[in-house]
Amino acid sequence: MTGTSGAACWRAVLAGLFTLALLGGWSATPVGAQTLNLTLSSASIAFASADPDTTPQVAAPVFTVSYRVRQNGGGNWAITLLASGDLSSGLATIPISAITWTATPSPPFQGGTMSAAFAQTLASGVGNVNPEDDGFVVFRLANSWSYDTGTYTSTFTFTLSAP
Amino acid sequence: MWGSDRPFVRVTVVALALTVLVGVADGLAQSARSIVINARVGAATSLRVSESVLRVSASSGRRFSVVGMIDLEAAARTRTDGDVLLTVEALTSPDALAGGATGGHVEIDFAGAADGLESGTLSTTPQIAGRWVGSGVRRGRLTFTLRSDGDVAGGVLPLRFVLTAP
Numbered sequence: 001m002t003g004t005s006g007a008a009c010w011r012a013v014l015a016g017l018f019t020l021a022l023l024g025g026w027s028a029t030p031v032g033a034q035t036l037n038l039t040l041s042s043a044s045i046a047f048a049s050a051d052p053d054t055t056p057q058v059a060a061p062v063f064t065v066s067y068r069v070r071q072n073g074g075g076n077w078a079i080t081l082l083a084s085g086d087l088s089s090g091l092a093t094i095p096i097s098a099i100t101w102t103a104t105p106s107p108p109f110q111g112g113t114m115s116a117a118f119a120q121t122l123a124s125g126v127g128n129v130n131p132e133d134d135g136f137v138v139f140r141l142a143n144s145w146s147y148d149t150g151t152y153t154s155t156f157t158f159t160l161s162a163p
Numbered sequence: 164m165w166g167s168d169r170p171f172v173r174v175t176v177v178a179l180a181l182t183v184l185v186g187v188a189d190g191l192a193q194s195a196r197s198i199v200i201n202a203r204v205g206a207a208t209s210l211r212v213s214e215s216v217l218r219v220s221a222s223s224g225r226r227f228s229v230v231g232m233i234d235l236e237a238a239a240r241t242r243t244d245g246d247v248l249l250t251v252e253a254l255t256s257p258d259a260l261a262g263g264a265t266g267g268h269v270e271i272d273f274a275g276a277a278d279g280l281e282s283g284t285l286s287t288t289p290q291i292a293g294r295w296v297g298s299g300v301r302r303g304r305l306t307f308t309l310r311s312d313g314d315v316a317g318g319v320l321p322l323r324f325v326l327t328a329p
Contacts, residue, residue: 034192039196051209052238058202145240149204149241
């Protein structure tokens, strides 16, 4: 009886190992294999007040995004942007879609419109980026006479990912 | 047969489950950074008027007639409950338009045609011609009507418009 159950256990272990080895081939990339580095030139961006008649769009200073992608093989990578919400000052708000951006070099960078609902693509590519490379982003706020006075704030999150 | 191979089946199922779980969690590497956005919106006003004078022609006897229509665009940025005021004043007295042998008293009324525009009588002190609350661009027309009880010599009456907001 013992010999029979012992042989069955060995068969079970071997079968399990074989299954793992076989199915491991389905995962092209092991967990956390890519090394991603993302740094930003500043912790904040400021839009100055301006006359809507003379300055229909207020531009912020150029903003640098530095990124590096390693051990990515032939995989895709992307940098996305997502706002925490509308610009707000007390109860007053400015839609976050009033902020747009242009970015260079293009490709891999591209322009877009901010959103708090869906992450927007700032840059995308394939493979590795090594050594580190830079992208330059200019954010612009649509100016308007309809805004109430105040200092409005929001938070942008930049995410570099390699699925 | 199945009874002696039950451990084999159990371990295979567990191995399969582990591989599926590893596959689900596999492959998504990320690096994220956040920044704070600040946008300052300061107070401002902008006023455009189509004309800043009234041109009055000479006439005899009592008179009641339109002597001018001025279109305006008043833009202001202020706090949510800020009072935006438009005033108009005559830089010379309307009575200076009277003349002739039987020159009398001259008054010029104004009336607004748009939300927020008001009615009144021109004076050499500022009179409220428009009143709004909060930020925005307001457009409208002020119509000026002369009333006289005698001859009018005519002439040009300069006006001053001022837009204010807190």
